[in-house]
Amino acid sequence: xxxxxxxxxxxxxxxxxxxxxxxxxxxxxxxxxxxxxxxxxxxxxxxxxxxxxxxxxxxxxxxxxxxxxxxxxxxxxxxxxxxxxxxxxxxxxxxxxxxxxxxxxxxxxxxxxxxxxxxxxxxxxxxxxxxxxxxxxxxxxxxxxxxxxxxxxxxxxxxxxxxxxxxxxxxxxxxxx
Numbered sequence: 639x640x641x642x643x644x645x646x647x648x649x650x651x652x653x654x655x656x657x658x659x660x661x662x663x664x665x666x667x668x669x670x671x672x673x674x675x676x677x678x679x680x681x682x683x684x685x686x687x688x689x690x691x692x693x694x695x696x697x698x699x700x701x702x703x704x705x706x707x708x709x710x711x712x713x714x715x716x717x718x719x720x721x722x723x724x725x726x727x728x729x730x731x732x733x734x735x736x737x738x739x740x741x742x743x744x745x746x747x748x749x750x751x752x753x754x755x756x757x758x759x760x761x762x763x764x765x766x767x768x769x770x771x772x773x774x775x776x777x778x779x780x781x782x783x784x785x786x787x788x789x790x791x792x793x794x795x796x797x798x799x800x801x802x803x804x805x806x807x808x809x810x811x812x813x814x815x
Contacts (some may be wrong), residue, residue: 679739681761693782700781702736702777704735712794717755724757779793784813
């Protein structure tokens with residue numbers, strides 16, 4: 639018979655092992671979110687012509703918001719995937735907004751050129767919007783439904799995330815088509 643302390647430690651170790659196993663098998667923290675309103679924001683486009691983009695203008699579309707930085711290694715994997723995802727669902731009312739958080743615009747511009755990013759890139763150099771969205775790291779992404787509610791979110795990006803994100807996008811674009 640195990641003493642109470644040993645039984646408690648064994649139970650705790652079992653729970654912790656289960657948590658580690660679950661986290662390790664789920665990519666980089668992809669999770670469904672109970673619908674909550676996405677906070678509206680207006681940010682300038684990287685293209686330098688002074689135009690801005692407002693999230694509320696995308697109401698009626700499914701929007702993938704990603705907060706990224708030029709120094710972020712997983713962001714380099716995410717961008718080509720997002721371009722493919724946009725091409726696949728462009729005619730389904732789907733949009734991608736890539737929000738760069740670099741302090742220097744040239745860093746974002748060089749990244750876009752080097753990695754052939756063909757997505758709308760918005761600038762949040764003071765990270766005000768990133769803070770309002772409580773981004774814990776980069777990339778952090780949010781999937782916003784046609785009604786303006788966050789339905790899915792995640793931090794980081796690796797190839798294990800592709801399936802989960804693709805499935806969530808397909809589900810949301812199929813709703814209320």
